[in-house]
Amino acid sequence: MRPLVVTATFDVATQAGLDRLRERWFPPERNQLAAHLTLFHALPGEALDDVCAALDRACAGAAPRAEVSGVRSLGRGAALVLDSPGLVRVRAGLAAEFASRLTRQDGQGFRPHVTVQNFVTPEVARSTVEELGRDLVPWTVQVSGLAVHRYLGGPWELLRESRFTAV
Structure with a gap:
């Protein structure tokens, strides 16, 4: 069974703004997903019911709450850094629940971004990081929920979204 991906979701305006940035900077032929913040890259597909309940x-x-506070190089890409102690706590609690099911990648530290x-030359990535960093004015975003997707070898299928009960 294909793995599950867990992401944080954003309010509509934040999502639209992040999608615009991704559409501007991501190579169009490789851009198969909306902008997203991944909490877990590969939980076992057969754990869907447990993941949804968690x-x-x-x-x-x-x-x-989260603040877009900086830009980080990915070597062959660029990411917006999010500072969110609350999201870090939520993710840590989920990681504890999923501990026996985490891949090595998901068991490592969590740096929200x-x-x-992605998928550009290091030179293009450096230029993007420089431009994004030069123009960056930190802003606050609202994390609205958590979503679970099925990984389909490139694109993802949204299976379920849970919304926070208080904003």
Whole structure:
């Protein structure tokens, strides 16, 4: 069974703005997804019911706030850095629940970010990081929920979204 991807979701205006950045900077032929903040890259597909229940429990409280606070190089791309102690706590709680099911990548530290460019040369990435960093004015975004997707070898299929009960 194909793996599950868990992401944080944003309010409509934030999502639209992040999508515009991704459309501007991501190579169009490689841009198969909307802008996203991945919490887990590959949970076991057969754990769908457990994952959905855990996301519902995690969303039973207030939505964490996040600040887009910087730009990070991905070597062959660029990402917006999000500072969100609340989201880090939510993710840590989920990681504890999924501990026996985490891949090596998902078991490593969590550094919240939204990739706006990937699959470019290091030179193009450096230029993008420089331009994004020069123009960046930190802004606050609202995390609205958590979503689980099925990985389909490139694109994802949205299976379920849980919304935080208080914004």
